[in-house]
Amino acid sequence: MYxxxxxxxxxxxxxxxxxxxxxxxxxxxxxTAEIASxxxxxxxxxxxxxxxxxxxxxxxxxxxVCFSYQGFKADKNNTTDHQGGSLPQWRLDYDREVMAxxxxxxxxxxxxxxxxxxxxxxxCSRYNMLNLxxxxxxxxxxxxxEVVWQLIEKGTEETGAMMHLVTxxxxxxxxxxxxxxxxxxxxxDSYWQQIKGKPLEEVKREQSEKNSLFKxxxxxxxxxxxxxxxxxxxxxxxxxxKITNGRVVDAEDRPISGYNLTDxxxxxxxxx
Numbered sequence: 506m507y508x509x510x511x512x513x514x515x516x517x518x519x520x521x522x523x524x525x526x527x528x529x530x531x532x533x534x535x536x537t538a539e540i541a542s543x544x545x546x547x548x549x550x551x552x553x554x555x556x557x558x559x560x561x562x563x564x565x566x567x568x569x570v571c572f573s574y575q576g577f578k579a580d581k582n583n584t585t586d587h588q589g590g591s592l593p594q595w596r597l598d599y600d601r602e603v604m605a606x607x608x609x610x611x612x613x614x615x616x617x618x619x620x621x622x623x624x625x626x627x628x629c630s631r632y633n634m635l636n637l638x639x640x641x642x643x644x645x646x647x648x649x650x651e652v653v654w655q656l657i658e659k660g661t662e663e664t665g666a667m668m669h670l671v672t673x674x675x676x677x678x679x680x681x682x683x684x685x686x687x688x689x690x691x692x693x694d695s696y697w698q699q700i701k702g703k704p705l706e707e708v709k710r711e712q713s714e715k716n717s718l719f720k721x722x723x724x725x726x727x728x729x730x731x732x733x734x735x736x737x738x739x740x741x742x743x744x745x746x747k748i749t750n751g752r753v754v755d756a757e758d759r760p761i762s763g764y765n766l767t768d769x770x771x772x773x774x775x776x777x
Contacts, residue, residue, distance in 0.1 A: 507538035507742040510612030510632065511567075512620040514546045515558030519649075519727065520619035523637070524558075526731045527616075527738060528565055535735060538742040540567050542610045544603065546622060548573040570606050574599055574622060591673065592625050600625040614741055614748070617671060618734070621648070626673045633748040634671035635681060637734055639726050641665030642680045642763060650714065653722050658705045660697075662689045664722065666730045667763070668737045670753055679753050680763030681746065682737045684729050684770040688722055696721055732773040736766055 511527075513520050524543070530536045543562045547555040548571045562569045581595050604627070617624070617636040624634065640646070641664055645655035656664050665685035670678035689697070696718035700708050708716055740746040746761065747754050753761045 507614070508541040508610075508612045509538050509738065509742075510607070510610060510615035511540050511543040512546075512615060512617045512634075513543065513558065514619055514621040515555035516547075516552070516619060516621060517554055520554075521558050521561050523618045523731065523734065524561060527618075527735060530735045530739070536738045536742050538613075538738065540565070541612055542568045542570065542607065544607060545569065545571045546574045546620065547571065548576065551575070568610070572603060572606055577602065592623060596622070597625050597627070600628045604628060604631055614738075615671075616734070616738070624671050624673065629671055629673055635668050635737070636671045636678065637730060638667050638669060639730065640667065641685045642667055642669075642683055646677070649723065649726070653719050653726075654705065654709065656688065656722060657700070657708070657718060663687050664726065665767075666726055666733050668733060670748065670751075681753050681761070682733060682740075682764040682766050684733055684765070684767040686725055686729065686767070686771075688725070693718070693721060728774055729770050732770050733766060736769060740764075 511524065513524065515521070524540075527536065528540065531538060531540070545555065545558065545562075549556060549559055551573055559569065559571065577599050578595050581598065599622075612632065615632045615634040617634060620636075628634075638646075639649040640652045640656075644661075644664060645652045647655070652664075655661075663685055665683055667683035668681045670681060672678040687693075700716070700718060714720070737746070745756055746764075747756070747758075749758060755761055
């Protein structure tokens with residue numbers, strides 16, 4: 506059976522919800538695969554959120570490997586000195602230790618779902634890895650919080666979500682699949698009016714992530730992330746999409762520049 510390796514930092518409820526959504530899809534037969542292992546970049550007791558993630562994984566009886574990057578960094582007493590390419594040396598050492606701890610697993614595909622670390626070149630070479638990114642191709646990079654604030658700052662009219670091949674360059678790997686949605690028109694316009702003319706830093710200072718526009722954009726993005734990752738993993742598990750020599754190809758080995766699943770995702774949301 507097609508084997509999936511799951512990577513997460515377990516930092517929030519969204520990380521748990523994503524894993525739960527994919528596991529439910531597997532149980533329902535939509536994705537013809539199994540999650541063979543979960544890697545968590547935190548350890549028990551490190552945070553309340555990641556402890557909840559650990560309990561969820563254990564409830565599924567999925568093999569779990571926990572290894573704290575914060576603890577590793579502290580033990581090594583490393584800083585950003587001794588650079589190895591674009592990453593500090595401790596990060597490259599951490600990746601090597603992660604790969605050593607996962608040596609007993611041979612996933613066909615790895616998924617980064619709320620994994621808060623940039624993956625170094627050695628790990629990119631070892632595994633075929635996909636990342637779920639909360640923006641459309643060509644959109645902002647960074648965490649979902651950073652993405653939403655950049656959308657607001659630039660007055661963007663459209664955003665989305667995408668699955669892309671992981672490369673050492675943050676959020677820039679070849680696009681596998683994506684969907685888009687407008688953040689102008691109803692129900693967004695009234696919230697844009699509320700912050701019109703205000704400097705972004707003032708909006709952040711006054712309301713932070715409680716800002717109504719911020720929350721609405723995130724809500725619409727989250728609603729699409731789950732069906733996007735499920736549709737993408739379904740395609741991989743059934744052989745419709747593959748990764749060959751670092752390229753994303755279809756069943757006939759033809760290169761793919763990214764499947765636009767907007768219509769399919771919108772239909773899923775309406776039916777739900």
